[in-house]
Amino acid sequence: MSLSLNQWTTRRWSLPEAVDGCARHGLEAIGLWREKVAETGLARSAKLVREAGLRVSSLCRGGFLTAGGLPGEEGRRAFAEALDDNRRAVDEAAELGAACLVMVVGGLPGVRPGEALPAGFSRDVAGARERVAEALASLAPYAGERGVKLALEPLHPIYCPDRAVLSTLGQALDLALPYPEEQVGVVVDTFHVWWDPALFEQIARAGRRIASYQVCDYLHPLPADVLLGRGMMGDGVIGFPPISRAVAAAGYDGDVEVEIFNAEVWAADPDEVLATMKERYADFVAL
Amino acid sequence: MSLSLNQWTTRRWSLPEAVDGCARHGLEAIGLWREKVAETGLARSAKLVREAGLRVSSLCRGGFLTAGGLPGEEGRRAFAEALDDNRRAVDEAAELGAACLVMVVGGLPGVRPGEALPAGFSRDVAGARERVAEALASLAPYAGERGVKLALEPLHPIYCPDRAVLSTLGQALDLALPYPEEQVGVVVDTFHVWWDPALFEQIARAGRRIASYQVCDYLHPLPADVLLGRGMMGDGVIGFPPISRAVAAAGYDGDVEVEIFNAEVWAADPDEVLATMKERYADFVAL
Numbered sequence: 078m079s080l081s082l083n084q085w086t087t088r089r090w091s092l093p094e095a096v097d098g099c100a101r102h103g104l105e106a107i108g109l110w111r112e113k114v115a116e117t118g119l120a121r122s123a124k125l126v127r128e129a130g131l132r133v134s135s136l137c138r139g140g141f142l143t144a145g146g147l148p149g150e151e152g153r154r155a156f157a158e159a160l161d162d163n164r165r166a167v168d169e170a171a172e173l174g175a176a177c178l179v180m181v182v183g184g185l186p187g188v189r190p191g192e193a194l195p196a197g198f199s200r201d202v203a204g205a206r207e208r209v210a211e212a213l214a215s216l217a218p219y220a221g222e223r224g225v226k227l228a229l230e231p232l233h234p235i236y237c238p239d240r241a242v243l244s245t246l247g248q249a250l251d252l253a254l255p256y257p258e259e260q261v262g263v264v265v266d267t268f269h270v271w272w273d274p275a276l277f278e279q280i281a282r283a284g285r286r287i288a289s290y291q292v293c294d295y296l297h298p299l300p301a302d303v304l305l306g307r308g309m310m311g312d313g314v315i316g317f318p319p320i321s322r323a324v325a326a327a328g329y330d331g332d333v334e335v336e337i338f339n340a341e342v343w344a345a346d347p348d349e350v351l352a353t354m355k356e357r358y359a360d361f362v363a364l
Numbered sequence: 365m366s367l368s369l370n371q372w373t374t375r376r377w378s379l380p381e382a383v384d385g386c387a388r389h390g391l392e393a394i395g396l397w398r399e400k401v402a403e404t405g406l407a408r409s410a411k412l413v414r415e416a417g418l419r420v421s422s423l424c425r426g427g428f429l430t431a432g433g434l435p436g437e438e439g440r441r442a443f444a445e446a447l448d449d450n451r452r453a454v455d456e457a458a459e460l461g462a463a464c465l466v467m468v469v470g471g472l473p474g475v476r477p478g479e480a481l482p483a484g485f486s487r488d489v490a491g492a493r494e495r496v497a498e499a500l501a502s503l504a505p506y507a508g509e510r511g512v513k514l515a516l517e518p519l520h521p522i523y524c525p526d527r528a529v530l531s532t533l534g535q536a537l538d539l540a541l542p543y544p545e546e547q548v549g550v551v552v553d554t555f556h557v558w559w560d561p562a563l564f565e566q567i568a569r570a571g572r573r574i575a576s577y578q579v580c581d582y583l584h585p586l587p588a589d590v591l592l593g594r595g596m597m598g599d600g601v602i603g604f605p606p607i608s609r610a611v612a613a614a615g616y617d618g619d620v621e622v623e624i625f626n627a628e629v630w631a632a633d634p635d636e637v638l639a640t641m642k643e644r645y646a647d648f649v650a651l
Contacts, residue, residue, distance in 0.1 A: 185601055191585055200603035202559070235522050237559035238584045238601045248561040272489070272524035274535040297525045298478055301588035314472055314525045316487035 078325065080358050081106035081134040083291065083336035084113055087347035092117040094347075096125045102351045106132040106332040108291075109173060111166060123173050134332035135228065135289050136175040139166040142212040143205040143242060146186035147197070156208065159183075163216050170225045176331060177228035177288040178220065179264055182209045184239040190304070191239075205242045210252060213261065221260040228288035229253055230264035233272075235303055246270055246279040253286055262288025265324055266336070268295050268307050271315045280323040287329040292317065292362050293337045300340070307338045309353060310361040317362045325364060333362065365612065367645050368393035368421040370578065370623035371400055374634035379404040381634070383412045389638045393419040393619040395578075396460060398453060410460050421619035422515065422576050423462040426453040429499040430492040430529060433473035434484070443495065446470075450503050457512045463618060464515035464575040465507065466551055469496045471526040477591070478526075492529045497539060500548065508547040515575035516540055517551035520559075522590055533557055533566040540573055549575025552611055553623070555582050555594050558602045567610040574616040579604065579649050580624045587627070594625045596640060597648040604649045612651060620649065 082104055084095040092113045099107050107126060114122045114136070126133055142163070145156025163180075170178040185205055187198030199205065213227070220227050229249040232241035243249055246263060253261040263286050270276055280287070294313030299306040310317060321333075335354050342350055369391055371382040379400045386394050394413060401409045401423070413420055429450070432443025450467075457465040472492055474485030486492065500514070507514050516536040519528035530536055533550060540548040550573050557563055567574070581600030586593040597604060608620075622641050629637055 188584060188601065194584055194601065198601075200601055202603065203606070206561070233521060234559040235520075235586070235590075238582070242559075243561075244559050245561060272521040272529075272531050274493070274532060295525070297475060297481055299522070299590060303522075303586060303590065314475065314481065314485075314487055316489065319490070 078290065078330060078333050079105055080355065081108055081132070081332035081334045082351065082354070083108035083135070083137070083334040085110055085137070086335055086337045086342065086354070087350055088343055090347050092122050093125055096129045096131060098347060098351055099131055100129045102355065104131070106134040108135040108137060108334040108336065109133055109175065110137045111169060114169060114173070119169055119172055126173065132332060133173045133175040134334050135177050135179050136166065136170040136173055138179040138181050139163045139227070140181040141183040143183035143208045144186050145208045145212070146199050146201060146205050152186070156212070160212060160215055163212070164219055167216070167220045167223055167225045171223040175225070177226040177262060179228050179230050179289065181230055181232065182241050182243045184237060184242060188239045191302075202237070202242055209243065213252060213256070217256045217260045221257065226259055226288050227261045228264045229261065230266060231269055233269045245273055245275065246283065247275055250279060250283055250286060258285055262286045264289045264291060265320070266291040267315050267317060267320055268293050271295060271320065276320070277323050280327050283327055285328050287324060287327055289334065290324050290329055290331065291334045291336050292358075293335060305338050305340050307336070309337060309342065310335070310357040318364070321362055321364050333358070365577065365617060365620050366392055367642065368395055368419070368619035368621045369638065369641070370395035370422070370424070370621040372397055372424065373622055373624045373629065373641070374637055375630055377634050379409050380412055383416050383418060385634060385638055386418055387416045389642065391418070393421040395422040395424060395621040395623065396420055396462065397424045398456060401456060401460070406456055406459055413460065419619060420460045420462040421621050422464050422466050423453065423457040423460055425466045425468050426450045426514070427468040428470040430470035430495050431473050432495045432499070433486050433488060433492050439473070443499070447499060447502055450499070451506055454503070454507045454510055454512045458510040462512070464513040464549060466515050466517050466576060468517055468519065469528050469530045471524060471529060475526045478589075489524070489529055496530065500539060500543070504543045504547045508544065513546055513575050514548045515551045516548065517553060518556055520556045532560055532562065533570065534562055537566060537570055537573060545572055549573045551576040551578060552607070553578040554602050554604060554607055555580050558582060558607065563607070564610050567614050570614055572615050574611060574614055576621065577611050577616055577618065578621045578623050579645075580622060592625050592627050594623070596624060596629065597622070597644040605651070608649055608651050620645070
């Protein structure tokens with residue numbers, strides 16, 4: 078395994094700046110975000126990472142597939158639009174040569190991050206999960222034809238209302254297993270899964286289905302905006318070594334992305350963030 | 365099933381006031397808290413609920429058993445103190461005739477709610493879980509001898525660092541099953557478990573092990589203090605009917621406690637809170 082920068086960790090940097098930063102800090106891989114790729118342009122982004130000799134450890138992110146759970150025409154339109162957008166994301170991942178497309182599947186239909194509950198939102202979490210399975214049946218073959226692996230990311234249950242009705246690694250595996258290994262895998266992100274009593278059993282079960290291993294710490298207490306509760310490794314409560322060992326024992330030998338959503342990290346000098354990240358990775362995560 | 369007031373929902377009320385409130389609003393049961401019982405006195409509290417003809421649907425709470433995971437003498441002392449305190453809680457539950465003693469098992473050793481991580485806290489979540497199992501081996505027979513049922517409460521994973529390394533109903537059942545049904549059961553609290561993809565499977569598996577069914581809603585967005593993210597039924601994202609049906613189908617026919625931690629509810633007139641609670645219970649929860 079080797080260290081990769083998920084570019085959202087240094088979100089002040091444009092894609093060219095992040096590519097340059099990885100090269101200067103001796104990293105071999107980068108995780109890209111679609112927003113950043115779009116700013117720079119897809120073809121130019123692909124050229125930049127290729128010329129810098131970087132692997133693209135993931136493209137973030139597809140998903141948000143659950144709005145189809147809204148009733149009637151609104152739901153049908155939202156579902157079709159989500160599938161269209163995800164096919165574009167697959168195409169982008171293919172052109173970038175990304176090891177996987179990270180899928181954040183979406184929350185309860187109609188519920189939006191940070192906003193009050195709107196009239197007409199859905200409380201049907203089981204139905205939302207069925208929409209995800211339905212969407213996957215359409216997207217997995219499309220991704221397979223383009224050589225892209227969809228990586229289903231279970232998110233911490235705190236994000237179940239607004240971001241992902243996919244909450245555990247076991248649930249992600251249940252969704253992935255009907256498809257070929259090269260079409261659908263799963264993400265192990267320490268922030269999201271560290272608390273799961275079934276974690277080690279499910280990592281072993283995942284085996285070669287692990288498409289991405291992402292690390293960052295879980296802060297305590299959480300900040301007011303829980304989305305920003307992610308911290309540099311060593312700043313929170315997660316014990317990384319048992320998780321790293323389990324992921325390695327399962328057969329994962331890909332890149333390890335550091336993906337941190339944190340107001341202080343975002344405000345810091347990105348070069349210092351990379352230097353700290355390398356140190357902390359060596360001290361807390363690497364085997 | 366019938367409605368019960370968990371007295372923390374009306375925490376401005378003393379125990380005598382809450383008992384009186386339940387009687388005036390026609391409730392048949394109340395869930396008590398040790399702090400409130402201590403204010404009024406154990407014998408007087410027991411007499412008051414008995415004379416009012418109320419069932420005590422639960423006593424909250426025992427637990428916080430994980431500090432034994434701290435190293436050396438500090439850990440040994442903390443573990444012994446926790447066991448002592450839990451034996452006192454069992455004795456109180458027996459005198460009150462409580463249907464169960466709710467157990468919030470505790471978080472990572474040394475981590476405290478709302479406080480920054482102290483030096484020397486433990487990241488060993490697996491070890492903390494072992495301490496819980498170890499404590500249970502001592503407490504379950506003690507409870508059994510006094511006719512008290514320990515009710516293991518899985519808490520939402522957001523509370524794993526500081527309040528409960530017990531995060532899922534399945535995990536709670538694994539801990540409970542080695543003991544007789546009358547000694548150790550589990551709590552189904554909608555706030556804590558609604559997101560769990562294995563919820564319905566585990567409720568069915570629990571069967572008569574369900575010692576308490578607690579309801580309140582999960583607010584979105586969460587407030588800055590996530591402990592207070594609980595709301596009146598209908599104010600959040602939880603779909604109660606499938607959960608109520610599953611709990612009933614599992615064989616639970618006890619009281620349904622409404623337990624709400626919420627700054628606005630606590631600031632409101634408790635009589636209005638009870639009136640609203642009865643309406644919302646009828647509209648959203650009752651079958």
